[in-house]
Amino acid sequence: MSSGIEYYEDRFQRVYLEHFEPLLAYALRRVAHPEDAADVVAETFLVAWRRRHDIPADGEARLWLYGVARRVLANHHRGGVRRQRLGERLREQIAVVVAADPGSEVPERLAVRAALAGLGELDREVLMLTVWEGLQPREVAAVLGVGPAVVRTRLSRARARLRELVGDDLGPPGHVLDVLTAATRKEQR
8 A cells, every 4th residue: 555655656756856847937927926936836736746646647747737737827817816906995995094194193193102112011912902903801801811800900000001101182082092092892791
């Protein structure tokens, strides 16, 4: 039995060594970036490894690999189109969000970032997960591996410490200062 396994492994190695460079050249001519060609070849040989029992006799192995690479390339191109469309949608959404002059918020952002840096790592993470990510204390507890009571205590202390560090002279609260003023959702019991 082991000789059959060794036969297919040896055969795969021969096919790989013989056809790697031509397959890479094939992929390079069909993609925009060399790293994409490397991904296509790697995926092609992964399929070949998984289906090493199906690789035809040596004379036909190259054609079989080109067929596999062609399908991998098709998937790669479809994925690229999907990524491009997603990127366009995200750019549109970001353009709407960034329409206001972000420069007007810089002093407040810097003050909040500096104050956050003054908190301990766990307190800062509790605060950011709760306010900015919108997680409930039990969810924050699960993320951090602590109990919900610990999260509630740390959150209270972190908010108080942040208020001390930032002070009250930054102007009206907005989304930049939400970390100080936002009410958290009640934990569902």
